[in-house]
Amino acid sequence: MPINRSIVHMDLDTFFVSCERLLDDRLKSKPILIGGTSDRGVVASCSYETRLFGIHSGMPMRMAKMLCPEAVIIRGNTANYSKFSNVVTDIVKENAPVFEKTSIDEFYIDLTGMDKFYGCKKLANEIRSKIIKETGLPISFGLSENKTVSKIATGEAKPNNKLEIDYGVEKSFLSPLSVKKIPMIGDKTYQELRSLGVRVIKTIQEMPLELMERVFGKNGSVMWKKANGIDNSPVVQHNERKSVSTERTFEKDTIDVVKLKTLLTAMSEDLAFQLRKGSKLTSCVSVKIRYSDFNTYTLQQKIPYTSSDHVLIPVILSLFERLYKRRLLIRLIGVKYSNLVNGCFQMSLFEDTLKYYNLYASVDHLRQRFGDRSVVRASGFGAKTIGRADNPFNGNAPLLLANRKQ
Numbered sequence: 001m002p003i004n005r006s007i008v009h010m011d012l013d014t015f016f017v018s019c020e021r022l023l024d025d026r027l028k029s030k031p032i033l034i035g036g037t038s039d040r041g042v043v044a045s046c047s048y049e050t051r052l053f054g055i056h057s058g059m060p061m062r063m064a065k066m067l068c069p070e071a072v073i074i075r076g077n078t079a080n081y082s083k084f085s086n087v088v089t090d091i092v093k094e095n096a097p098v099f100e101k102t103s104i105d106e107f108y109i110d111l112t113g114m115d116k117f118y119g120c121k122k123l124a125n126e127i128r129s130k131i132i133k134e135t136g137l138p139i140s141f142g143l144s145e146n147k148t149v150s151k152i153a154t155g156e157a158k159p160n161n162k163l164e165i166d167y168g169v170e171k172s173f174l175s176p177l178s179v180k181k182i183p184m185i186g187d188k189t190y191q192e193l194r195s196l197g198v199r200v201i202k203t204i205q206e207m208p209l210e211l212m213e214r215v216f217g218k219n220g221s222v223m224w225k226k227a228n229g230i231d232n233s234p235v236v237q238h239n240e241r242k243s244v245s246t247e248r249t250f251e252k253d254t255i256d257v258v259k260l261k262t263l264l265t266a267m268s269e270d271l272a273f274q275l276r277k278g279s280k281l282t283s284c285v286s287v288k289i290r291y292s293d294f295n296t297y298t299l300q301q302k303i304p305y306t307s308s309d310h311v312l313i314p315v316i317l318s319l320f321e322r323l324y325k326r327r328l329l330i331r332l333i334g335v336k337y338s339n340l341v342n343g344c345f346q347m348s349l350f351e352d353t354l355k356y357y358n359l360y361a362s363v364d365h366l367r368q369r370f371g372d373r374s375v376v377r378a379s380g381f382g383a384k385t386i387g388r389a390d391n392p393f394n395g396n397a398p399l400l401l402a403n404r405k406q
């Protein structure tokens with residue numbers, strides 16, 4: 001007989017807003033918008049009070065200001081949010097046997113076999129209470145047999161609550177909910193489903209699997225399974241396959257610093273592009289050099305979560321400058337981004353604006369169409385093709401900030 005699994009999904013409520021309120025309690029219960037503060041900025045996060053005005057993340061800041069003029073507007077601070085996120089991660093790490101951090105404010109925890117189901121409920125509650133007590137941040141969770149049902153349950157539990165879905169009632173829990181609540185269904189698929197007259201999950205449950213496959217292909221069968229509360233995907237332990245890296249061995253050892261920096265810039269860009277393509281952010285970068293005598297050195301640095309070239313490149317170049325001390329010929333250089341989590345790169349652009357967002361979006365679009373090296377910044381020009389065109393992160397459907405429930 002298969003073992004019943006116990007999977008918890010935990011998600012901090014309006015995470016950026018909650019962090020700001022911890023730092024300044026005058027902000028409690030005020031409507032708050034976080035994001036680029038200029039007129040061309042984008043809302044990265046907003047408090048529940050602003051949602052009554054129809055505001056959501058991803059909306060232009062100018063429009064949000066018009067809808068709710070009394071809102072307090074705050075330029076986000078990734079360094080602060082990363083710090084709070086790490087504190088929460090440490091608490092989860094201390095108390096959970098297997099967990100996966102999927103974004104800056106979101107975790108899956110596998111409690112299978114910890115106890116009978118009641119024991120798992122108790123443990124999930126204890127972890128949540130501990131986080132609230134030790135950090136002051138509100139957090140919600142869903143507990144069920146699998147990731148999909150638990151994630152949807154968290155959404156239904158919010159704000160600052162929990163929801164447990166017992167074995168056998170997954171389908172009936174899902175059936176009255178909008179199909180929009182299924183994590184993989186974005187705006188486009190939602191519109192397609194609506195045009196077929198499908199609004200609630202129950203309708204998909206009653207459709208034959210073959211029909212969903214015929215209309216939506218392979219995605220259709222995944223959607224059908226999720227709608228029926230079926231999801232076998234495992235909780236992947238934190239830090240497994242959570243990095244991207246690239247390195248280059250020279251045909252002839254070199255001491256040409258300009259050439260080395262040009263190549264490092266190109267490598268940093270390519271890896272950042274891979275991050276954005278997979279909707280990932282990094283919080284740790286490292287540079288490796290191997291001298292002609294085969295001595296190898298690496299230097300790493302923790303940084304606030306980002307996937308932006310203009311943030312990453314200066315860090316990589318300064319690491320290289322600190323590392324390259326021996327004035328010996330270099331045989332190999334490498335760049336690595338690790339501690340990856342899911343997340344949209346908009347959040348690393350608080351001080352910037354829609355302009356940067358659009359710039360990266362169009363650069364990435366060209367790269368997708370014409371290949372990785374079709375668009376490179378001038379300083380990286382001339383480096384040969386490195387990196388890959390395919391998405392290195394299999395399976396995880398990219399979550400846009402705009403579609404996220406916080």
Ligand SMILES: [Mg+2]
Pocket residue numbers: 011012013014015105106405406
């Ligand atoms: Mg959240």
